[in-house]
Amino acid sequence: MEEIIEEQINDGNQQHDDSLEVNAAADQDQEPKVGMSFSSEDEVTRYYLNYARSMGFGTSKINTRKRDDGKKYFTLGCSRARKYVSNSKNLLKPNPTVGVQCKARLNACMSSDGTVVISRVVLEHNHELSLTKAGYVRRNKNLDPCIKRRLRLNDQAEIDGSRNFQSSVVEANGYDSLTFGEKDRNYIDKIRRLRLGTGDAEVIQSYFDRMQKQNSQFYYRMDVDDKSHLRNVFWANARSRAACEYFGEVITFDTTYLTNKYYMPVAAFVGVNHHGQSVLLGCALLSNEDTQTFTWLFSTWLECMHERAPNAMITDQDRAMKNAIDIVFPNARHRWCLWHIMKKVPKKLGKHSDYESMKTVLHGVVYDSLSKGEFMERWEKMIKDYELHANEWLKEIFDERYRWVPVYVKDTFWAGMSTTQRSESVNSFFDGYVNSKTALKQFLEQYDIALRDKVEKESMADFGSFNAEIACVSIFGFESQFQKAFTNAKFKEFQAEISSMMYCNTCFDRLDGLKSIFSVTESKKLYDKMKYVVFNVSFDEENLQCTCYLFEFKGILCRHILSVLKLKDKTESVPPSYVFSHWRKDIKRRHTLIRCGFDHLAGNIELQRLNKACDAFHEVAFMGINTDEDLLKVMNWIDNLKTELSSKELLQAQQHIDNHPSGLNGPAS
Known part of the structure; x- marks a missing residue:
């Protein structure tokens, strides 16, 4: 068996990269055959690299050796040829690996005059190939001299790296055509992007028209008053509209970011994709934050998304938003941002003489109550012990407890989101693209560029889940089931539940009709003390439910249910309905086929x-x-x-x- 040498062709070696530019000849995507002859080792390496890219896999040099006859023998193979060796310090958290011991390769012999002849070929791979993801393979990325020179000159001119990189993306007509990745450039420290220029509402209209010409599914609405003054703007590109079909079940909505020149709040509709990443489902610039404005915006968004209303929606504690949601999305579960509420505690209760101890008790009541009854009992005790009966703010949030207290909302799917920090992270994502002098129409252009970066991150995560597997940490069949089904990011979360089974002690409690009820006692460490929390799991052959409601809330089976399956010797697999489709990597989602508009030269x-x-x-x-x-x-x-x-x-x-x-x-x- 051939020994695999860690000699994968290094992108960081600039001279080697230059000599192996990917400029495929007309016949270089043909299948390799025994007897094919090349003038040098570089030529056969270049040929196999181009062939691999045309087939949808990466390459590496597996081994090389020189024999007594003076000839040099070397092997080029699939980049997934290596054997998996874990380098993780924590055995319960293995790192992703591309090594699957793939046997696809070619053996070559180089004579003393430099001529290379292929002596053996293996074409079959033991893994799936993908042309659309081949561009993310490290060896398939290459900086040609022209791009390198431009990056160096731009760097000397103090042009920040991301703006530098985006010019190459535009020139290549998209990330798919780019021959190098953002991590390959070494000059980028901060983010700054191209500007649209100065202008007014007419220029914004022109921008939207241009975007719509690039893709007729680009959607926008401009709201003007009776004097034709621009009040509100909403837009969503074709990809966002298609993504809503898969990720529009739960959305967060936030209006915290202001463009200083026009003092307009940026409203972001944000979902969560199959990797747990934020995905924009529409954006707006608003002149006001009243019920009428939000009603217009939500109605416009609903029309844009083909009347597909969300099942659940997270916002901050804003009455105008609440009123508009009741009007436009009457069937949606509306939740307030827990983080926004809890950060008001110092302001609302900070003057109390026992503030520090009261704050600790309040956090325990909110976060640690496992049932509605327990919450009610602990809340009433807190109000009584600290004499808080007259506090109007506490009365107000208690009356609306079903909108924000975890124990009241955990029975609904929220894609794991508990706050609107996702929306805020999207707004902060615009930092570096705009500044205090950014004009309204400039923000629209910067938004488009920022969104492309989000698309690229999703594509990279798709490639990671396609190209690498995370090794199982147990012998249970259901772990392998989720390994094959879930994206790597979500499989890691499932693995965390498997690892935590060691803290669970499970025993049969009682029969409830056809269901078996089990008690699962979990050991938890709280402030250096052990705490034992009991959860009840209801079990029959097709239905599983735990009082922690992790599956309902997050779409991930909890450690308590897994412990019951282990006790019942049902570890081979779980019913398909518990392999939550939102997190699956094997679903072909239509939005991934839609490109953002990269061609700024179109029509010019x-x-x-x-x-x-x-x-x-x-x-x-x-x-x-x-x-x-x-x-x-x-x-x-x-x-x-x-x-x-x-x-x-x-x-x-x-x-x-x-x-x-x-x-x-x-x-x-």
């Missing part, structure tokens, strides 16, 4: 010509200007070309004057 023939000319000039500059004579020849050619083009431009201008005598003084009357 002059810019397209300029872009092509620049590419050609760069290519000439790097072809072979090795001497002063070569440089002089190129510069003379450019001077002659400039003279020729200038003469042509003067001739066209003179012809225009001859045909239109009034041309120098404006149009004829």
Whole structure:
């Protein structure tokens, strides 16, 4: 068996990268065959790299050796050829691995004159291939000299890295066509993006029109008053609209970010994708935050999303939002942001003489109550012990307890979200794209660029779940079941529940009709003391439910149910209904097929010509200007070309004057 040597072709080796540019010849995507001959090792490596990219896999050098006959033998293979070896310090939290001992490879022999002949070929892979994800394979990314030069010059000009990187994305017409990744550039420290320019509502309309021309499914609405003054703007691109089909069941809505020039709140509709990442489902700029404005916005969003209303919605404690949600989404479960409520505690209760101890008790009542009855009992005791009967704020939030207290809302699916911090993180994500001088229309352009970065992060996570598996930490069959079904991020969360089974002690309690009721005692450490919490699990052959409601809340089976399955010797698999579809990696979701609008040159023939000319000039500059004579020849050619083009431009201008005598003084009357 061939020994695999850690000699995967290193992207960081700049000279090696330059010599192995991915410029596939017309016949270089053909299948490798025994007997094929190449002039050098670089040529066969370049050939196999291009073939791999056309098939949808990555490559690595597996081994190389020199024999007594003077010939060099080496093996190029699939990048997933390695054997899995865990380097995790915690055996219960293994790292993702790409190694699956794939046997796909080619063996080659290089003679003393440098000629290389393929001696053996294995084409079959033991894993799935994907053309759409091949671009994320590290070896398939390559910085060509033109891009490297531009990045260096932009860096010297103090142009920040992400703006630098985005120019390459636009030029390549999208991330899919880019030959290198954002992590491959070494000059980027901060984020700054291109600006749309200055202007008013008419320019914003022009921007939306351009976006709609790129994709007819781009949606926007502009709300104006009776004097045609712009009040509110909402927009969502085609990808966001398609993503809502899968991730619009639970959304958070927040209005915390202001563009300082126009003092307009940015309202973000945010969902959670199958990796647990934030995904934007629409955005708006508002002139006011009253019930009428939110009603217009929610109605517009609902129309945009084909009348697909959310099942659950998280907002902050805003009465205008509450009223609008009751009007537009009457069937949605509306939850207040727990974080927003709890951060008001110092302001509302900070003057109390026993504030510190009372705050600790309040946190225990809110976070540690396991049933509604327990919450009521502990709340009443807190009010009595600290004489808080007259506190109006506590009365108000108690009356609305079913909107924010965890024990009252945990029976609903919230995709694991307990606060609107996801919305806020999206707003903070715009930091670096805009500043205090950012105009309204500039924000729209920056939003579009920021959203592309989110799309790229989702694509990278898709590739990670497709290309690498996280090893199981147990022998239970249901762990392997979820390993195959869930994305890596969500499988890690499921593994955390498996690991925590060691803290659970399970015993049969009673029969309730056809259901068996089990008591699961979990050991928890609280303030350096052990605490024992009892959960009840209801079990029959097809139905599982725990009083912790983790599955209902998050879509992940809890450690208590898993402990019961272990006790009942039902560890091979769980019913399919408990493999929550929201977190599955094997579902083909339509929104991933929709590209964001990258082609800013579309419809602008002059810019397209300029872009092509620049590419050609760069290519000439790097072809072979090795001497002063070569440089002089190129510069003379450019001077002659400039003279020729200038003469042509003067001739066209003179012809225009001859045909239109009034041309120098404006149009004829």
